[in-house]
Amino acid sequence: MGRPPTPLLSTDRITAAAMQLVDATGGFTMPELARTLQVSPSSLYNHVTGRDQIVELLRERAMSEVELPDEQPEGPWTDVVAEVLRSYRRSYARYPRLIPLLTAYPVNSSHAIRMYNVLAVTLRRAGFDAADTLRAITLMDCFVLGAALDVAAPDEPWHSGEEVGPEFADALATGVGKADRADDAFEYGLAALLRGLSAD
Amino acid sequence: MGRPPTPLLSTDRITAAAMQLVDATGGFTMPELARTLQVSPSSLYNHVTGRDQIVELLRERAMSEVELPDEQPEGPWTDVVAEVLRSYRRSYARYPRLIPLLTAYPVNSSHAIRMYNVLAVTLRRAGFDAADTLRAITLMDCFVLGAALDVAAPDEPWHSGEEVGPEFADALATGVGKADRADDAFEYGLAALLRGLSAD
Numbered sequence: 546m547g548r549p550p551t552p553l554l555s556t557d558r559i560t561a562a563a564m565q566l567v568d569a570t571g572g573f574t575m576p577e578l579a580r581t582l583q584v585s586p587s588s589l590y591n592h593v594t595g596r597d598q599i600v601e602l603l604r605e606r607a608m609s610e611v612e613l614p615d616e617q618p619e620g621p622w623t624d625v626v627a628e629v630l631r632s633y634r635r636s637y638a639r640y641p642r643l644i645p646l647l648t649a650y651p652v653n654s655s656h657a658i659r660m661y662n663v664l665a666v667t668l669r670r671a672g673f674d675a676a677d678t679l680r681a682i683t684l685m686d687c688f689v690l691g692a693a694l695d696v697a698a699p700d701e702p703w704h705s706g707e708e709v710g711p712e713f714a715d716a717l718a719t720g721v722g723k724a725d726r727a728d729d730a731f732e733y734g735l736a737a738l739l740r741g742l743s744a745d
Numbered sequence: 746m747g748r749p750p751t752p753l754l755s756t757d758r759i760t761a762a763a764m765q766l767v768d769a770t771g772g773f774t775m776p777e778l779a780r781t782l783q784v785s786p787s788s789l790y791n792h793v794t795g796r797d798q799i800v801e802l803l804r805e806r807a808m809s810e811v812e813l814p815d816e817q818p819e820g821p822w823t824d825v826v827a828e829v830l831r832s833y834r835r836s837y838a839r840y841p842r843l844i845p846l847l848t849a850y851p852v853n854s855s856h857a858i859r860m861y862n863v864l865a866v867t868l869r870r871a872g873f874d875a876a877d878t879l880r881a882i883t884l885m886d887c888f889v890l891g892a893a894l895d896v897a898a899p900d901e902p903w904h905s906g907e908e909v910g911p912e913f914a915d916a917l918a919t920g921v922g923k924a925d926r927a928d929d930a931f932e933y934g935l936a937a938l939l940r941g942l943s944a945d
Contacts, residue, residue: 571771571842642771642845648894649841653904658913661903665913677933678916684888684934687895691887694848703861704853713858713865716878733877734884741941 554584556592560602567603567643601654603640604647608656610636613663622671623739626685629663630735634689638696648690681742688738692731700726754784756792760802767803767843801854803840804847808856810836813863822871823939826885829863830935834889838896848890881942888938892931900926 552558562581566573575596579586593599612632618625637644652658661682668678695702703709705717720726752758762781766773775796779786793799812832818825837844852858861882868878895902903909905917920926 567771570774571767571846574770641849645842645844645894645897646771648898648902651899651902651904653906655908658903658906658908662908662910662913665916666910669912669915675915676919678912679920680930680933681937682916683895683927683930684937687891687931687934688884688888689891690894691889691891694845694890695883695887697845698848699851702848702851703858704851706853706858708855708858708862710862710866712869712878713862715869715875716865716882719876720879727883730880730883731887733880734887737881737884737941738938739941740944741937741939744940744944 554582554588554592556602558582559589559592559599560606563599564603564606564640564643567646568640571642572646573599597650600646600650603643604650604652604654604657607637607640607643607647608633608654608660610639611656611660613659618663618667622667623743625667626664627735627739629660630685630689631731633660634692634696634731637690637693641694641697644690644694684738684742688734692727692734695727695730698727754782754788754792756802758782759789759792759799760806763799764803764806764840764843767846768840771842772846773799797850800846800850803843804850804852804854804857807837807840807843807847808833808854808860810839811856811860813859818863818867822867823943825867826864827935827939829860830885830889833860834892834896834931837890837893841894841897844890844894884938884942888934892927892934895927895930898927 559578559582563573563578566577566581575586575589578599579589582589593602610632611629613629614625652661664682664685665678668681669675673681701717701721703713703717705714709717723729759778759782763773763778766777766781775786775789778799779789782789793802810832811829813829814825852861864882864885865878868881869875873881901917901921903913903917905914909917923929
């Protein structure tokens with residue numbers, strides 16, 4: 546039984562190749578993808594309906610490490626939300642360059658929708674009306690995606706040249722050499738955000 | 746006096762071409778940039794020191810519409826911060842695909858540093874210590890960059906299929922056909938964030 550010289554084309558292989566292209570170049574086109582996989586563009590369409598479906602497959606990967614509680618989570622709403630957002634950030638931080646691609650397409654993948662269902666149920670129970678639930682979820686999304694990008698930032702995200710004023714220089718000095726700078730700032734931001742939403 | 750067939754190469758033309766490439770493909774390489782400008786890669790280096798400098802030139806463009814108050818701004822700190830963050834978001838929303846590229850490089854451009862100086866001065870005056878000033882600025886950055894991505898999101902950022910639960914469906918319904926959905930959510934989020942930081 547001979548093994549084929551290249552693995553068979555599959556949805557998984559297409560998704561993995563698209564992810565590598567996004568990671569290396571910031572995006573992907575169907576012809577680039579076909580070239581990378583050494584297949585004709587038309588063979589891609591035997592496995593996926595098109596670029597939109599690949600984007601949703603990439604979203605599923607980005608979401609794959611998001612841990613969700615039961616659909617009817619117990620405990621204070623701020624704890625439930627905090628846990629979801631922590632794992633949402635961790636999961637997306639693996640693929641920072643994917644983020645603007647995902648936000649440019651409507652969310653249409655099961656695991657993502659399940660996460661938003663949990664957030665919406667939790668917020669409604671906490672007393673948010675429907676409109677504020679959408680606004681609060683949007684705030685959480687913006688914060689988490691920005692924070693996922695911050696994980697990929699350099700260890701010192703700002704140069705400290707002579708234009709840096711004394712107040713900003715003092716602030717920057719507190720982050721220098723701090724291995725958990727991004728995690729620490731995320732926890733501070735998460736607490737502020739939940740306090741602000743609680744005090745509405 | 747004949748006009749040269751193509752405009753002379755300049756830092757401005759290089760930056761504009763890099764921005765177009767990022768907008769179209771998500772990134773740029775020096776060879777791609779040279780090809781787009783129909784010059785040899787080595788002629789790029791007569792105008793810029795390399796890729797890092799181009800990234801900072803792109804950051805200056807993304808920041809170009811950020812309006813800053815005087816270095817010693819008057820008024821409640823929450824108002825000063827809110828105005829800066831509004832124009833920061835508007836300015837970056839023009840170039841969503843640039844965002845992960847900028848966050849991957851240390852900030853080293855004058856206008857950006859001036860903005861962070863204003864934020865740091867304002868937060869220190871409001872009583873934040875140096876460490877919390879860095880954390881609060883990081884929170885603002887994460888929120889604004891995420892919100893700038895949300896401006897580029899589709900009119901309806903979520904599909905409403907059968908997996909969408911009743912609570913999330915109710916929330917989504919409040920955003921449907923609302924032209925200012927992203928702006929409205931940004932103002933809600935900004936208010937929550939400032940409330941949360943005030944209540945620290």
